[in-house]
Amino acid sequence: MQWEQAAQGFAAMGSEARLQVLRCLVRAGPDGLTVSDIQERTGIAPSTLAHHLKFLTGAEVVAQERVGRSTLNRANFDQLEQLAGFILSECCADETANLSDKKAANDG
Secondary structure, eight states, X not given: OOHHHHHHHHHHTOSHHHHHHHHHHHHHGGGOXXXXXXXXXXXXXXXXXXXXXXXXXXXXSEEXXXXXXXXXXXXXXXXXXXHHHHHHTTTTHHHXXXXXXXXXXXXX
């Protein structure tokens, strides 16, 4: 994952309302939810919800599919896993490097 793509994904989750929408979709699982279902569960006004969904789909953390007259929204679990991997990929790297440095100093 590139820095720009990661930044866009994290920015999409950077508001309380968008995070609430995303968690709602994560809870729904792969079946997803319609816009009206999301509105009912979150209480977010329709026009505001449309704005948040546009932001989330633009960052590819939410996928939309037209089904008849409804739009089905799903969390993009692959993208969310990549974002989590990106931010955690260097977990404790400095700590490991410091331990290696200390061991080398003690051995030398």
